[in-house]
Amino acid sequence: MALELKDITYKYSAGTAYEITALDHINVTFPDGEFIGIIGHTGSGKSTLVQHLNGLIKATSGEIIYNGQNIYDKDYSMKELRTQVGMVFQYPEHQLFETTVYDDVAFGPKNQGLDDKDVALRTYEAMEAVGFPQELCDVSPFELSGGQKRRVAIAGVMAMKPAVLILDEPTAGLDPMGRDEILNMLKETHERTGNTVILVSHSMEDVANYADRIIVIDKGQIKYNDTPKNVFKHYKDLEKMGLAAPQVTYFMNDLKNAGMPVSTDATTVQEARDEILKLMGR
Amino acid sequence: MLRDITLGQYYPADSILHKLDPRVKLFGTLIYIISLFLFDNIWGILWITLALVCVVRLSKVPFSFMIRGLRSIIILLIVAGVFNLFLTPGQEIASFGIFKITMEGLRNASLMTVRMVYLIIGTSIMTLTTTPNQLTDGLEKSLHGLTKLNVPVHEIAMMMSIALRFIPILIEETDKIMKAQMARGADFESGNIFQKARNMVPLLVPLFVSAFRRAYDLAQAMEARCYNGGEGRTKMKPLKYVSRDRNAYILIFVAFVVTIVLKVVL
Numbered sequence: 001m002a003l004e005l006k007d008i009t010y011k012y013s014a015g016t017a018y019e020i021t022a023l024d025h026i027n028v029t030f031p032d033g034e035f036i037g038i039i040g041h042t043g044s045g046k047s048t049l050v051q052h053l054n055g056l057i058k059a060t061s062g063e064i065i066y067n068g069q070n071i072y073d074k075d076y077s078m079k080e081l082r083t084q085v086g087m088v089f090q091y092p093e094h095q096l097f098e099t100t101v102y103d104d105v106a107f108g109p110k111n112q113g114l115d116d117k118d119v120a121l122r123t124y125e126a127m128e129a130v131g132f133p134q135e136l137c138d139v140s141p142f143e144l145s146g147g148q149k150r151r152v153a154i155a156g157v158m159a160m161k162p163a164v165l166i167l168d169e170p171t172a173g174l175d176p177m178g179r180d181e182i183l184n185m186l187k188e189t190h191e192r193t194g195n196t197v198i199l200v201s202h203s204m205e206d207v208a209n210y211a212d213r214i215i216v217i218d219k220g221q222i223k224y225n226d227t228p229k230n231v232f233k234h235y236k237d238l239e240k241m242g243l244a245a246p247q248v249t250y251f252m253n254d255l256k257n258a259g260m261p262v263s264t265d266a267t268t269v270q271e272a273r274d275e276i277l278k279l280m281g282r
Numbered sequence: 283m284l285r286d287i288t289l290g291q292y293y294p295a296d297s298i299l300h301k302l303d304p305r306v307k308l309f310g311t312l313i314y315i316i317s318l319f320l321f322d323n324i325w326g327i328l329w330i331t332l333a334l335v336c337v338v339r340l341s342k343v344p345f346s347f348m349i350r351g352l353r354s355i356i357i358l359l360i361v362a363g364v365f366n367l368f369l370t371p372g373q374e375i376a377s378f379g380i381f382k383i384t385m386e387g388l389r390n391a392s393l394m395t396v397r398m399v400y401l402i403i404g405t406s407i408m409t410l411t412t413t414p415n416q417l418t419d420g421l422e423k424s425l426h427g428l429t430k431l432n433v434p435v436h437e438i439a440m441m442m443s444i445a446l447r448f449i450p451i452l453i454e455e456t457d458k459i460m461k462a463q464m465a466r467g468a469d470f471e472s473g474n475i476f477q478k479a480r481n482m483v484p485l486l487v488p489l490f491v492s493a494f495r496r497a498y499d500l501a502q503a504m505e506a507r508c509y510n511g512g513e514g515r516t517k518m519k520p521l522k523y524v525s526r527d528r529n530a531y532i533l534i535f536v537a538f539v540v541t542i543v544l545k546v547v548l
Contacts, residue, residue: 051461054465056461056464056465079467079469082464082465082466082467083467086465087461087462087465089458089461089462089465090458092462094455094458094459094462094488094491094492095459095462095463095466095484095488096488097483097484097485097487097488107463107466107467107468107484108466108467110467111466111467111468111469112467142491156466157465157466160466160467
C-alpha cells in the first residue's frame with residue numbers, strides 16, 4: 001500500500017508558445033508511514049509534483065497508483081482520494097474563509113459527509129493536535145495572528161485525517177519558534193498515528209531534522225532519493241542546483257579539513273554534538 | 283487548470299510588428315478603423331483586404347489566433363446581419379411571407395459583416411503583437427497632451443497597468459485557493475445554480491481578502507518609495523521612435539490617402 005508515480009511528465013500550457021516541462025519522467029514511490037522531505041530550488045517542480053499526488057493536477061503522461069488503483073481510471077473517485085491524501089498549500093492561511101475558527105476547521109470533515117458528532121470530534125482533535133487553544137474556536141480566523149492562522153489552516157486539513165499528509169513549505173514566513181512548534185507537531189502526529197508525511201521545504205535544517213528520507217528535485221527530475229546522511233554527502237552537487245547542506249555538515253567538513261578526525265555524516269546539531277563529544281572522549 | 287487561460291492575448295514572436303513602437307500601432311489601428319467605415323464599395327473592400335493580408339503576414343502570428351476573437355461576436359454578427367438583410371427598405375429581390383430581402387439590405391448586411399469581422403481581426407493584431415504594458419505606455423504617451431486639459435493621463439495609465447498586472451496574479455491566486463479548497467473536499471462543479479453560488483463562498487472570500495491585502499501592500503510599497511505621480515518621472519524603457527516607426531507612419535499615411543482616393547474617385 002503506497003503512493004506510486006510511474007513515468008509522470010507534466011507540461012504547463014502544453015501545445016502553446018509558453019510550453020514548459022515542469023516534470024520530466026518522474027518515477028518514485030512514497031511508502032506508507034514514512035516522513036519524507038522533498039527539496040529543490042524555486043521552480044524545480046516540487047510543488048507541481050506534490051499537487052499530482054491528490055489529483056489536483058493531471059499529468060500530461062504517466063500513471064499514479066494509490067493503494068493499487070490507478071487514480072486516472074475513469075471510475076476512480078478524486079473526492080475519495082483527496083480525503084485520503086491531504087494537502088496543505090504554501091501560506092495555507094490565505095484559504096481561510098469561514099466566520100469562526102471552528103467552522104473553518106470543520107469544512108473538510110463536513111465535506112467528507114460525516115455526521116455532526118464526528119465532525120466536532122475531529123475538529124477539536126485537530127485543533128488540539130496543532131496546539132490551538134480551544135477557547136478561541138468561536139473567534140473569526142481573520143482576527144488571529146499569522147502563526148495562529150497557519151495552525152488553523154493546517155488543522156483544517158488534519159481534521160480530515162488523511163493517510164498521507166502533504167505540506168508545501170508549511171513554515172515559510174514563520175519565526176524560528178513557530179517553525180519548530182509546527183514541525184514538532186507534525187513529527188509527533190506522525191509518530192502517534194503512523195501517517196505518511198511529505199514535507200516540501202527549502203530549509204535543509206528542517207528536512208534533515210525531521211525526514212527519514214529526502215527526495216531532491218532539480219529541473220523536473222529526481223536527482224537523489226535517499227536518507228538525509230547519504231543525500232547531504234553530495235553537498236557539492238546540491239550547491240550546483242542552488243541548494244545546500246545543513247550548516248552542521250559544512251561545520252563538520254571544516255573541522256575535518258582543519259585536521260580533526262571527525263566523521264562528516266552529521267546532518268543535525270544533535271548528531272554533530274555527539275560526534276564532537278565522542279572525539280573529545282566524553 | 284486556470285493557468286491555461288491566455289490573457290492580454292499577447293503572442294510572442296519576432297516580427298517587425300512586434301518591434302514597432304506601440305504609439306505607431308495605436309495610431310495605425312485608429313486609422314484602420316476610420317478607413318473601415320469610410321469605404322462603401324467593392325474596391326474599398328479589396329484594398330483593405332489587401333492591406334490586412336499584408337499586416338497579417340508581417341505579424342508572424344498564426345491566423346487562428348486572430349479569428350479566435352470572432353467567436354465571441356458571432357451571435358451579434360448573425361442577429362445584426364439578419365436584421366439588416368430583412369428590414370432594410372428598397373428594391374425587393376426575394377420575399378418569404380412578410381419578410382423581404384432587398385438589394386440594399388443585402389448590401390448593408392454584407393458590408394456590415396465585413397466591417398465587424400475586419401474590425402475584430404485588425405484590433406486583435408494589435409493586442410497580439412503588443413504587450414499590455416507597452417500598450418498602456420503608448421496610450422499614456424499619445425494622450426499626454428490631454429494633461430493640459432486637467433485629464434489625469436498618467437494616473438489613468440498607472441491604474442490600467444496595475445489592473446493588467448494584477449490579472450495574472452489574481453488568476454494564479456484563484457487557482458491556488460480553488461485547489462486548496464478542493465483538497466479539503468470543496469466541490470465547484472456539481473449542483474444547481476444556487477448550490478454552485480453557495481459553493482463559491484470558500485473561493486470568493488479568501489480571494490477578496492487577498493486582493494485587498496495585495497492592494498494595501500502595493501500602496502504601501504509605492505508610498506515608501508515616495509511615489510507621487512507622473513510629474514518629472516522618467517521611465518526605465520522610454521518610448522523612442524526609430525526609423526522603422528517613421529517608415530510605418532509614412533506607410534499608414536499613404537494607405538489612408540489611397541483609401542480616401544478610392545472613396546472619392548470610385
